[in-house]
Amino acid sequence: MQTPNGRAEIKAMFGDPANADGTANAAWEDANIRKVAPPAGWILYYQDDNALTKTSGIRMHRLLADSFVAVLTDIWAFALQSLHARLLTGYGFASFWGSSAIQDLPEGKEWAAFASHSHNGYLDTALGMGLPGLALLIGAIVIKPLRDFQAADQGGNGGPLATLFLRIWLFGLYLSSMESFFLDRAEPMWFTFLVAVFGLHYMARFRTRA
Numbered sequence: 001m002q003t004p005n006g007r008a009e010i011k012a013m014f015g016d017p018a019n020a021d022g023t024a025n026a027a028w029e030d031a032n033i034r035k036v037a038p039p040a041g042w043i044l045y046y047q048d049d050n051a052l053t054k055t056s057g058i059r060m061h062r063l064l065a066d067s068f069v070a071v072l073t074d075i076w077a078f079a080l081q082s083l084h085a086r087l088l089t090g091y092g093f094a095s096f097w098g099s100s101a102i103q104d105l106p107e108g109k110e111w112a113a114f115a116s117h118s119h120n121g122y123l124d125t126a127l128g129m130g131l132p133g134l135a136l137l138i139g140a141i142v143i144k145p146l147r148d149f150q151a152a153d154q155g156g157n158g159g160p161l162a163t164l165f166l167r168i169w170l171f172g173l174y175l176s177s178m179e180s181f182f183l184d185r186a187e188p189m190w191f192t193f194l195v196a197v198f199g200l201h202y203m204a205r206f207r208t209r210a
Contacts, residue, residue: 013063014032014061014063015028015031015032016028017029017032032061032062032063033059033060033061033062034059034060034061034062034065035056035057035058035059036057036058036059036060036065036068036069037056037057038057038058038072039072039073044056044057044058071119071178075115075118075119076118076119076120076123079118079120079123079124079127080123082096082102082127083123083126083127086130087126087130087131088130088131088132089130090126090127090128090129090130090133091127091128092128093128093129093183094128095128096124096127096128097115097116097117097118097124097127098114098115098116117180118180119178119179119180120176120177120178120179120180121175121176121177121179121180121181121182122134122138122176122177122182123180124180124182125137125182125183137182137183141173141182141193141197142173144197144201145169145196145197145200145201147204148200148201148203148204149162149165149166149200149203149204151204152200152203152204155204155207156207157203157204157206157207158203161199161203162199162200162203164196164199165195165196165197165199165200165203166196166200168192168193168195168196169193169196169197169200172189172192172193172196175189181193
């Protein structure tokens with residue numbers, strides 16, 4: 001599926017979810033929106049009004065549903081299977097996807113030779129640096145920023161700026177469950193995420209003026 005470019009191409013490919021008066025198009029929704037259930041054993045939640053609510057699936061456009069299911073099953077299953085062979089050392093930083101590490105692929109897995117990442121930042125980190133590397137990364141960008149925010153809040157520094165950094169940081173953590181940008185210096189999201197991480201550390205150490 002080619003990526004549409006521009007509003008007209010997007011509407012031509014996905015249809016128009018709105019009626020002429022701007023209201024929701026129920027007929028379009030019935031024809032195009034599918035509910036994709038998670039793999040067996042998964043539990044999905046969504047956040048609404050600061051509360052987590054369990055949901056049975058994710059609603060998305062029918063053109064995206066098959067690709068999404070492929071990510072949840074084929075890609076992650078292949079990556080996890082490959083990780084089991086090198087749990088401690090990994091394959092080297094950015095040295096798995098698109099490298100000689102992927103060879104002798106079984107029938108039906110030929111797509112892995114052309115994949116650029118696993119659509120999961122945590123999984124790609126483990127593939128590159130093993131479980132010890134993943135543990136170090138989690139300590140640096142998950143545990144430490146959380147402690148920094150707690151310290152900033154307890155020190156009277158938990159105002160709007162700290163909240164902004166916290167939300168950017170949380171968005172990055174959530175996004176990394178479906179995308180891979182950790183340690184990618186060419187990825188704008190990684191830079192933005194680091195600004196939030198360093199910002200939380202600054203707020204924890206230094207008192208900002210009222």
